[in-house]
Amino acid sequence: MGNMESVAILANAAPSGAYSGTNLELVLGIGLCILAGFGLVFGGLTMGRLVRPKQPHPEKAAAYECGEPAIGDSWVQFDLRFYTVALVFIVFDVELALLWPWAVVFKDMGGPAFWAFAVFFVLIAIPFLYEWKSGYLSWVRSSDAQERPSLLTPPSSTSSDSDSSIADGVSNVVADEKPAEVTT
């Protein structure tokens, strides 16, 4: 109804949109859609509550884990190390996504395209080197790995201090990874 028409306006980018109804109709349409949305959700829930048989059982109240007994709570701390995957993904996926159209036009544009991408590549490469150097890409970052002196900076307090909080975070995560008690 009104909602569909407003979508049609948005799809039609010309200033003189295809929409011809009045504003009252538009507001009514949106209002009806909102009402219908509420009605569907709450009406369904209320109907179910009235109609369904009520036979409570502890097995039913448990979380459904494909038929297996649930092991612990789902509100556990996820391993912080997955951010490494996210970092690598951002660096290389953005690069790839922008390399694709560049590769398509490269044949026509030639030299300028090469230099334009060279600039972009530097923008990506320097932060990547920074991540690598700071150790954010290594999968295992135990506390004693933080103390290991790096190749380029002297083993001063600055380099170890800088990441100690992250190291603590990792050690906490490792401590959390003890096998949880199996609840039956």
Add this chain to the structure above:
Amino acid sequence: MALLGQTDLWAGIDVGEHLFLFSPMIVLVCTMLAVVACPIILGRGPRSIATVVWLGLGITLFMTFRVAGAVADGGVSGLSTQPGGMLIADNLSVGFQFLLLAFLAGVMLMWWMGSSATERNAPEFFILLLGSALGMVLMVSTTNLLMIVMAIELASLPSYAIVGFEKRNRVAAEASLKYMIFGAVCAAIMLYGASLLYGLVGSLDMAVIASYTIDNLSLGPNRVLLAVGLLCFLVGIAFKVSAVPFHFWCPDAFEGARIEVTTWLSVVSKGAGLLLLARLVTVFCAGGGADANPALSITFLTPLAWTIGIIAAVTCTVGNFAAYKQRSVKRMLAYSSIAHAGYMMMATAVFIHPSISGSTAGITALLTYVVIYLLMNLGAFGVTAMVVWDTGSDKIEAFTGLMRRSPWLAVPMVACLMSLVGMPPFAGFIGKWWILVALGRLQNTATSSGMFSLSTLGWLLMIVAVVNTFISLYYYLRIVVQMMFRDDGQRTVRTPIVGLAMVNGCAVALFALLIFAQPLKRTAERFTRNMYTASVEQDGKHKTLASAIQRGTP
């Protein structure tokens, strides 16, 4: 550069000239890259990295000076094949870059005094700081819908992170999370508004959207959708300015963040938002195109002027009343900055075209107020920072008897607070006065042109501004009383000499700006002269109405 100009993508654009016009931003990006490269090459020493940043800021300042010379006679838009251009280099954007660099230097000084000794993550801190600076510069340099959204996000995202920069500090983490969630919601609403506007108008150029608005806001068949789109888009700007329904992040973020970050956010972030709003207002006021009748155009924009005016009045009042019961000086200054955002937003509600009134009073008042506000806040936050560093408390009790303990801190604090109130011996007075004059001019011009709705708005805002000034007197004076007339025998505050020089310099500058008010205003007028552009030509040069503006004096 000539090589790039030969290809189709860059056809019709003098790439070399345009890259030169935006070189300050390019230098900022290069500085960020250099800071990222520092841990690879130089190590993570805070002071060495700060030196790199100082160097980058110096080069940026140099390039800004050169660009200022190039755009002095009129604005240039560029870096796009579209008529409107993606970015604009003109007097306003250059003027804001000067302000931003000056303020960045002040924030860097505060960081150097307060945090550099214990800083563990200096590269990250400066990347975030410079990233938000770049976003703010872009905010003031564009009238393109997409670019505005991107610039606001670029300014916001580093701000969220930099508020929660101290990972172990729970207050900071909470503030950062609140700021981020609030910002994400506002960005979503703004994007929705932007998509509605683009869907309706079919153009990203604000000048085209403005002319569509003038044709349709009062009479057109799509006026509800258009109004919703404009309102949603305004939400994003109101969030940056911390206008009232969107101000909840502000006190928490200001309290939780480090004080130099608070100083940074309180002035430049809001200044950028306000100048963006001012630029949009000027584009809308001139939006009817070169052949349109500006008076008629503005009549159709009256609802927009009322919206901005009401938001400004409410922001001002809520900020001042909420500041009353604060015990923390940082929080009180946060609410004070909300109130001042309200005052400055009033100046953007002055919807008059210079061809009617002969002046750019609103924008000129805004620009001078931003300059003065920068000095007042840098001084007030600087003194607060030094008290906090020494006593470890930002409660008002930490200021007890400061006049005896450290007169060199107390005197500039009194100057800055009185200037924030708008008391005569300081520049805050003249800033507020010019805003009132601009509102009076709005009222006057609107009455003589028969636009009585706008005339009422002018009266209303003038009354609200004056009443609010009286309200704000109380809570600023409370600190002054605490410093001058109470004493509990605490010891002298230990202060770095650079910090003393900075805050006293701010106080002296506030005093001097009152004496040299006319040059300040003339400069601001020169900077705002080219803003009311009737239309943007295909070759990228703005048509200006400079002759109409030079005629009168506000």
